[in-house]
């Protein structure tokens with residue numbers, strides 16, 4: 670089993686970071702991705718790039734960078750989660766709204782709310798696997814629906830203004846976070862990107 674970095678570094682004290690040692694006890698297996706057998710002449714892992722036979726400083730920097738990226742990725746994933754919850758909320762609001770008749774509403778208005786709600790719900794499902802594409806589509810659809818209601822009745826934009834701005838901001842923020850998450854994942858090798866959020870010590 671590969672050894673974990675020393676606990677002093679794990680506590681996050683910057684003055685003690687230099688004492689972090691990545692002790693590779695099993696040289697035949699990559700400390701990071703588990704590549705086995707690790708070629709005897711290689712310094713860097715051909716799979717994940719870890720400097721298994723590099724200097725202690727190189728190993729330390731690699732592990733530290735990985736931790737920083739992992740924490741950024743966790744943050745981005747959490748923001749995507751918030752955006753998805755709000756997307757679900759907007760979809761439900763449209764679907765529920767399609768049941769009621771507001772003022773001089775026509776059946777077409779009701780039908781358009783039903784279709785929009787259905788489309789947003791579909792995008793919510795899609796956002797689980799493709800958050801960038803789904804959140805961008807939801808954002809555009811939401812803006813189009815706002816624009817249509819504004820053109821129909823310019824004063825309608827003022828009704829529940831805050832309740833319109835919050836979803837808009839959440840979708841924009843979620844879309845940006847989803848793009849950020851992809852960029853962070855791209856800095857990892859494909860072999861270890863998927864397990865990034867699961868292993869805590871590397």
Ligand SMILES: [Zn+2]
Nearest residue numbers: 699702714717
């Ligand atoms: Zn590796």
